[in-house]
Amino acid sequence: MYDLGMTTMSASEARAALPEILDRVLAGEEITITRHGQPVAVVVRPDAMRVRRADRALATAERLRDALERGRTAPLDAAPPITAERADELIDAVRASRAAR
Numbered sequence: 001m002y003d004l005g006m007t008t009m010s011a012s013e014a015r016a017a018l019p020e021i022l023d024r025v026l027a028g029e030e031i032t033i034t035r036h037g038q039p040v041a042v043v044v045r046p047d048a049m050r051v052r053r054a055d056r057a058l059a060t061a062e063r064l065r066d067a068l069e070r071g072r073t074a075p076l077d078a079a080p081p082i083t084a085e086r087a088d089e090l091i092d093a094v095r096a097s098r099a100a101r
Helices: 011-016 018-026 046-073 084-100
Strands: 008-010 031-035 038-043
Touching (some): 011 018, 018 031
Antiparallel strands (some): 031 038
């Protein structure tokens, strides 16, 4: 049917081999399922997805922490001041965005 070392298969192959796919995924393999040669799904273990999501969240938190630290250490006079009119425009834009939710 297909080579066990293969990690990509068509939807029709996957349909015919679902129990084996599940065994391979349980063993840690990731299987990409294609339709007309284009990837449409990846079958992975749930714990692998949680780890990936946690890694992305931690990376985002680290970037945020770094941005906050740069903001704390940057001198205030390094940023160009904004006018009162521009501040009002920004406040209005934020309010409009919140009202649209």
